[in-house]
Amino acid sequence: MADIFDLDTPALLPLLPAATRAALLAAGTPVRYRDGALVHARGDRKPGLSIVRSGTVRIGNPGSDGSYTTTSILGPGHCFGEFTIFADLPRTHDVVAIGDVVIDQIPRRRLMTLYHEDPALGFALLCLATRRIHALVEFIEDLRRLPLPVQLAKHLLAMVRRRPAGEAVTLVQDDLASLFGVSRVSIGKALRRLEGDGLIAIGYGRIAVPDREALAAWLAERTVLMPLDPAGPPQLDQ
Incomplete structure (x- = not known):
């Protein structure tokens, strides 16, 4: 199994206190996916946060020539779907299971209840988003000049x-x-x-x-x- 690469950004769950982490996972529904199964498709608008419980997923999009461009590979504790919750934006990439995967699917309503009740969750999500932006800026700069x-x-x-x-x-x-x-x-x-x-x-x-x-x-x-x-x-x- 390939190591996780996500532009050197952290997983969500390790950023959370134990009680916040437990409450977040309790709000979700674990869904199992077989190898190659589509977890989410580009353009999906159904809001919700997805957290990898076990296994890994590939984030990417197919090309017109049959190729596939991988943006990241995420493992346990990593999350995706924040765009759909906080900005009402569609998903930008396909998410495909690599091997057997369990994803905790958390609907927006449940997530926002926790978000307003527990500042630690909002802080962790903000930290994660900021670090991703920081890593993306660094990565784009490297692509342009190195x-x-x-x-x-x-x-x-x-x-x-x-x-x-x-x-x-x-x-x-x-x-x-x-x-x-x-x-x-x-x-x-x-x-x-x-x-x-x-x-x-x-x-x-x-x-x-x-x-x-x-x-x-x-x-x-x-x-x-x-x-x-x-x-x-x-x-x-x-």
Whole structure:
């Protein structure tokens, strides 16, 4: 299973106090989806928040040539659907189950009741939305000014920062190609460039970063703006 990539933004559930988290999940209905099942389609307007309880989902859209562009892959604790609740906007992407998935579907009415009763939920949702905007601005800026190997190195560095030293990340090259909007061939060349410079070790569906400091130093030589390392989520009383 591929590691979660969501532009280095957090899941919703870890941002919540235990009591708020329990109340939120109790307000939802767990729905099971088989591998490849459509959870939501682009254009759906039914309002509600979806939280991944188990498994992973792929967020993306098909292209006219039969290709599929993956925006993100979300795992347990991650959520989607805020557009439909707070802005009455349609869903922008298809959401498809990867393997067996359980999604807690929370209707807008129940969510808004909790939202008004518990400030911790509103704060967490605002924090999540703000961090996503921050990550998107950073990502778009990288796409405009950095060559692909540098973009990829920056993304890998952000991923390994969130795990123990020496632990490899599990990634599918097709997903990376979709994330950066390039071909699998281009991603393969960028990965081999990084491997040739001794910065990563490529295995079957896995990428290891033997020396994070070396990767950071390589990036420092090729970009004026180094990757930002977001601190942990702020606390409600700060």
